[in-house]
Amino acid sequence: MRKFSGELGARLDEQPVGRGHRRVTLLAGLGWMFDAMDIGLLSFVMVALAQEWGLSQGQVGVAISVGLFGMFVGAAASGVLADRYGRKVILLVTMLVYSIATGLTALVWGYGALLVLRFITGLGLGGELPVASTLVAEVAPTKQRGRMLVLLESFWAYGWILAAIIGYLVIPEYGWRIAFLIGALPAFYVLVLRRSLPESPRYLLRQGRNEEARQAAATFGVTVDNKGEKEPDNTAENPGGNGLGLKELWSGPYARRTAMLWVLWFGLVFSYYGIFTWLPQILATSAGYGLVRSFEFVLLITLAQIPGYFSAAYLVEKWGRKPTLVVYLLGSAAAALAFGLRGLGAEASGAEIVLWGSLVSFFNLGAWGVLYGYTPELYPTHARGAGAGWAAGIGRTGGIVGPLLVPVLLDAQGFGPTAVFVMFAAVLLVIALDVLFLGEETKGRALEEISEAPERPAVGATPAGNRS
Secondary structure, X not given: OOOHHHHHHHHHHHOOOOHHHHHHHHHHHHHHHHHHHHHHHHHHHHHHHHHHHOOOHHHXXXXXXXXXXXXXXXXXXXXXXXHHHOHHHHHHHHHHHHHHHHHHHOOOOOHHHHHHHHHHHHHHHHHHHHHHHHHHHHHOOHHHHHHXXXXXXXXXXXXXXXXXXXXXXXXXXXXXXXXXXXOOOHHHXXXXXXXXXXXXXXXXXXXXXXXXXXXXXXOOOOOOOOOOXXXXXXXXXXXXXXXXXXXXXXXXXXXXXXXXXXXXXXXXXXXXXXXHOOHHHHHHHHOOOOHHHHHHHHHHHHHOHHHHHHHHHXXXXXXXXXXXXHHHHHHHXXXXXXXXXXXXXXXXXXXXXXXXXXXXXXXXXXXXXXXXXXXXXXXXXXXXXXXXXXXXXXXHHHHHXXXXXXXXXXXXXXXXXXHHHHHHHHHHHHHHHHHHHHOOOOOOOOHHHHHXXXXXXXXXXXXXXXXX
């Protein structure tokens, strides 16, 4: 007879999607939305702030990158902390950190103070995302796990749309300080999460807290009677205790996965933040469209994120993680190249800007949806937070470099906006090849199966663990 922990994990994998799954996806997704809104607000605020304070493009790039440096630290630390103290508590703490810091930024008095507060904000923003995806991955049924995680990531689009609406309607009329005050509102949502969000049953099992795990699993329609048995402390099975160290992430079966993920995360974050945090500024200054008109373009382009996510959510369980990710990365590369050559050309119309920009938005954010679902699947429960957190953290270093390189190319003689997008297209092509040659398929495989039996498929071969 299977142990209680094994039976509960198996039933979590087999349980059909129900009210509890939809509820946790919605609760975590709204937190994800607020995270995206905060990050998106900065790209609009910096256009107005640069004009008011007379900032150079280099200073704008530093202000964007310092927040992403905070996200690097926050992502790496929160994953390790979530493996030790739990997914839920770290999710609440990170949300409080970025909400309070964003509100305080509305009172900022100078450029130096802005940088300090954006770093603190980044700690919370970067910390929340890998923890939320880890929590949802650990409660999702095997056959719907990819789709649930892409749908979770789709809330990013709603947050960025909210930021675009605030940028378009609020900032030109009421100023950038009001935008930061709006960004502090998620602090109140922490009260909702504290009361309503369950802890991951798999994490609780890992801690030997079987009764709490049973109660948490019941919220997802899973009932298992442990008959009063006391399960031994499962952390004893791993010398590393609660969590996996950085050295272990680069050893044994995890080395190839970690290498693939770190390259992928770096390149996708590099391209995303380089493109979307600078897009309002490029359209308003380099392309000469002005503040309001550029915000209008960005709002329309942002709307394309929604079908990007939903199409990826469908394909990720139809095609699998790996082929869907490769297709969307290649699509994003082609769209970025076309946007640079056609959308930002001297004769480009507003319709061309929206068309090519929307295709970049569609494919890039669809790839993001798959990435956040794919990452936590590749590590075992005791290391899932650390593995996802470190991957996201390394990705944020790409987010630091990307926004810093953009103003260099914009100001360099013989370069300009077109060169910026050619660079991003090249990076997206490289990471598509990274996934093609180093990635493995996880579709239809239980989380425990993935961690215990890593694939080593030949390029072009059908993965052995891919079950329909």
